[in-house]
Amino acid sequence: MVTISNQFRKISACRRYLSLFLFLLLAVGYSAKGQEATLTVISNTTGAPSEMKMSELKSVLKGEKQRWSDGTKVHIALMKTTTPVGQTTCQKIYNMSGDKVKRFWLELSFAGNADAPTFCSTTEELVTFVSQNPGAIGILDKPSTITGIKTTEIDGKSSF
């Protein structure tokens, strides 16, 4: 009888540890999901549309579109690939490492096929560039309320 009781105790202890382990696993997973950075597309009030599909955004940010539908020249502004926002942009938009994104742009501009983006060190610098250049589009981690800038929704969402 004592042996059976001990076995029950061991089993219930195992269950407790297993539950605790699963709980921690879920908590870590949830926490990681919660920390996953989101991106927002900001653009000058002239040029870029107010809404785009993700495939269109990727095409624009890969230098495949020289002019917006109103004829304004496309200017791309990105955070430097060493910044957290820049790294997230490389992953979510280009599906490449920061180094490969820089090589991608160097090859494109070397072939004369596209103008390299303006890489910014600070979000303020990027916001200023986008607000002052008609046709400019940039990627940030949050919307901006500065005059001359609008948020371009991607697939109907203000961030992704």
Place this chain on the structure above:
Amino acid sequence: MRNNKSIIIQAAISVVFFCAPIILYGQTTQIRGFADVVTSVEDDEWTFGIGEQDLFITSQLNDRFSFLGETVFRYTPSSATQFSVSIERIIVKFNIKGNHNLLVGKHHTPVNYWNDTYHHGRVFFPTIYRPLLFDAHIIPIHTTGISLRGQNLGDVKFGYDLMLGNGIGTSEVFDDNTAKSLTAAVHIKPREGLRIGTSWYHDVIPEGTATTHDGTLKWKVNQNLLTGSVSYFGDKFELLAEGTLGFNKTDTTGVQQTVAWYAYAGIKIKEKFVPYLRIDQLHYQAGEIYYHKDNTTSFVGGVRYNINYLIAVKLEYQHQRFEEERDMNRLTAQLAVGF
């Protein structure tokens, strides 16, 4: 009446070229450079050498106009300083509408992928040396003239080039040949990393023009080149294959056909490390008078390590079999940088 018409046409062209851009931006100029150093062992001789130093300049002149220049400094034994300066590209681009552009200047002729993509940036080359069809001058590397270029059009990312320029045997500033060269090229990029293209080049090479080997042409040559290329540069594999079919015709010797092709394959191991292979072949028909008729096959095997996007190290072995000369074996290591 004809004079008035001409003046009106010239005025209209001037308006389109110089007055259309309404919004003026501050000039943005970027200067980049590329260089490489090599060491090689060939026929038991061990050599160190410097490659080309390439200066690359781009400048956005205004909303529609931009400039691209590429100047190379290279070792030239015949020069008093043993170095020469060569203007490889000078292109003034005018954006007509959307992704359609008008380009004037000295271009790399858009006949194949390699010539239109890597230019003189050795750090971008998948192998140390260019394919044999460059060294054998099968394709015209440069053309000075005017071209229309469209890119990334539609779902398959269609692109085109239509070029009119000075032909083979002319200088950058003067062409005494009334016939101009014509290039027409199209390509599609149906999926990420994949590009499929084809082109046609036509020129009439005048009598007296230097051939690709010693000597000059005794008769004018009517040249047509057909080129096809497939390239895929993905996360795991790199594939690049290009072939050119050349037809050189003279009234005396008829048509001689030349086939030149290469195929490159690389496998990416841990993103930065790429072992690769390349096979090249040049095959000429008997009676060829413009190209140097020396049927050649080459095998290349090597590894490339990209330290970062501006630094690449390559180690490569090349075996070449010639029809006229003895075989060549060469082991080369290269450090190529961008700055």
